[in-house]
Amino acid sequence: DSGVTQTPKHLITATGQRVTLRCSPRSGDLSVYWYQQSLDQGLQFLIQYYNGEERAKGNILERFSAQQFPDLHSELNLSSLELGDSALYFCASSLAQGAQGNTIYFGEGSWLTVV
Amino acid sequence: GENVEQHPSTLSVQEGDSAVIKCTYSDSASNYFPWYKQELGKRPQLIIDIRSNVGEKKDQRIAVTLNKTAKHFSLHITETQPEDSAVYFCAAKGGGNKLTFGTGTQLKVEL
Numbered sequence: 001d002s003g004v005t006q007t008p009k010h011l012i013t014a015t016g017q018r019v020t021l022r023c024s025p026r027s028g029d030l031s032v033y034w035y036q037q038s039l040d041q042g043l044q045f046l047i048q049y050y051n052g053e054e055r056a057k058g059n060i061l062e063r064f065s066a067q068q069f070p071d072l073h074s075e076l077n078l079s080s081l082e083l084g085d086s087a088l089y090f091c092a093s094s095l096a097q098g099a100q101g102n103t104i105y106f107g108e109g110s111w112l113t114v115v
Numbered sequence: 116g117e118n119v120e121q122h123p124s125t126l127s128v129q130e131g132d133s134a135v136i137k138c139t140y141s142d143s144a145s146n147y148f149p150w151y152k153q154e155l156g157k158r159p160q161l162i163i164d165i166r167s168n169v170g171e172k173k174d175q176r177i178a179v180t181l182n183k184t185a186k187h188f189s190l191h192i193t194e195t196q197p198e199d200s201a202v203y204f205c206a207a208k209g210g211g212n213k214l215t216f217g218t219g220t221q222l223k224v225e226l
Contacts, residue, residue, distance in 0.1 A: 002158065033214070043159065043204060043216040056213040090158065103149070104214055106158040 004107035006091050012113045018079040021110045025072055025093030032074040033092040081114045117142040117209040121217025128195050129225055136220045138205035139187040147208040148188050154201045195224045
């Protein structure tokens with residue numbers, strides 16, 4: 001158990017719909033990262049937050065948005081869903097925003113299936 | 116931005132043999148290089164990491180080497196076992212704070 005909690009574990013929804021994925025980082029971690037992993041694909045970085053503020057942005061679509069709340073949990077919002085958005089979405093956390101050597105721990109992921 | 120290339124994409128070895136996975140990175144400011152192991156449908160788990168001020172690090176059967184001049188780093192697994200079968204990802208953390216992953220190597224250890 002990495003200490004990073006993600007909900008829901010599985011989600012099936014229809015095209016055009018909107019979903020919210022939730023992540024609680026490890027106790028004490030200030031940085032939260034979101035990654036997308038499609039079938040047989042690598043880990044695509046979406047976005048990073050540190051202590052409530054956006055710190056780095058990757059290949060995140062405009063239909064997707066995220067935020068980190070004062071209690072440090074984070075939500076990833078996916079809207080106008082398309083079939084291609086079906087993927088495993090990972091949240092990860094680390095202590096600091098970018099200090100050398102800060103280990104990033106992954107949650108178990110949220111499986112999203114768009115039908 | 117950072118670009119991480121990983122080779123090979125698939126690797127099959129006999130049990131007991133060694134396995135080597137290689138990665139190159141593009142951002143000379145990158146200073147942290149972790150390796151993750153991911154089993155099917157599971158989360159990536161850190162197996163070893165190395166910082167830019169170190170050239171080599173070993174942990175039992177696993178070792179990582181870093182060549183900053185050439186901007187490449189490698190994962191070495193000795194005495195492979197069936198439970199080593201998984202997808203391995205290298206990653207590099209550059210000046211932009213984000214951790215960029217390689218495309219993964221599917222390692223299969225055959226009996």
